[in-house]
Amino acid sequence: MIRVRATSGANESLKRARRLLKYPRLCRRTGTTLAEGLHLAGELCKHPELIRTIFIREGADRNHELRAVLGKLEHLNIYLLELPAAHFASICPVENGAGIVCEISTPVPQEQVGHGDIVFLDGVSDPGNAGSIIRLSLAAGVSTIAVSDQCAYIWGPKVLRAGMGAHFFCRFIFGKSLKSIKEESGNQCLVADARGGKDLFAENWGERPTIWVFGNEGAGVSQDSLQNSDITLLIPIDRRVESLNVASAASVCLFEQRRRRLLKSAT
């Protein structure tokens, strides 16, 4: 690791990182992204080959946890850039972080849908929601995530941060239609729709591997998803509330599936 103090805002690495934060599409085009925080840095110690540059806020390595993480990456042949607080803030997706951001290469997307359950994000546009759903999907045992073109870019800095490291255990499928994913996988397709459907808790949706579809924050799931749905499900919420946030809805659906699977494997 080559430690450099970069005081100029015109530093090339700093400028590149700033653009990645501002334009998540650039992350996609360049196959790079920014991973903020100690938790992600800790995960990256298991995938050091992905790290290209490390940025820290001046003085951040007074924190012993941060020092420990840097110690594990000491052997890498990369730059560690120490930035004044104002410059660091310009590349950091959160306001009060630990003071570390890693620029990393993003893994190559999967071509095959593979076996097992799949979560299909149908236009989930808020990066925080997309990241939360990736984290909770993995927590519920679903590690294949397919995304429609209308979604927030999955490897963008804010999505990555909200995912809290779950990204590194997931397989991502980009740009395939729900129909083709359904054909390729042979899975049944369950669509969560706040506008109506069968009762999530009462319905027996069987034990086949599933594609779970969650829709856009405002518009909900697309017409295309409804057409490919085997069962459209409604979470029975209190009448005083119009709908659940999409990450909450995904939590409820995916853990209802997990509950049923655990119950079955226990008997």
Place this chain on the structure above:
Amino acid sequence: MIRVRATSGANESLKRARRLLKYPRLCRRTGTTLAEGLHLAGELCKHPELIRTIFIREGADRNHELRAVLGKLEHLNIYLLELPAAHFASICPVENGAGIVCEISTPVPQEQVGHGDIVFLDGVSDPGNAGSIIRLSLAAGVSTIAVSDQCAYIWGPKVLRAGMGAHFFCRFIFGKSLKSIKEESGNQCLVADARGGKDLFAENWGERPTIWVFGNEGAGVSQDSLQNSDITLLIPIDRRVESLNVASAASVCLFEQRRRRLLKSAT
């Protein structure tokens, strides 16, 4: 409604709103807050007595939904301030909103814990999480929310926004200890703890009204909560994930309770 175009950044109402956004504690002290967006403005049409001032971004009333909301509030004896985009942005908790923010009075907090289930927020500090939990609690049928002093201020602009109108159907209890809420209500106390506990899905926690405790994003639930817990519960998540986001955890717990209640009432 008296419509005024405010071009000066030194406008007193504008300055006051800016301070409310910046210092959620000031909301508490003054009994006022900012409600952003069309959804909240629509809810406020049912509670017009709460509205003190309406701010809109110049030209925002080209949107017919926004015009319809303003139409319903036309009779109120309040100022409607039309602001240039840059001034409006300085009082708006989101980046790309519909262009409406209402300054409102916050309802008087409840003294009595009342009957039925309670959600106790034990140091939930992120405004987005706090607001999401209020929304999903109500969706799961729980409308009494008690908050510890370490929580984000429940009526702060960002919490209100994430609550999406659920605030207006909830009773809030401030500054009471879990112990006294437990004594006053007679409810059992169930604590969600990522560090360990009985399996949420396998455990039979009975049918008594419940106080559900959800903890801080980093530190989890407090020692005090663990001491007052009747049953500490663990969501059985996949080993690859350390923990769930607190709003996801609350979704899973509260809808597991809802599932059991609905199942019981159906039989």
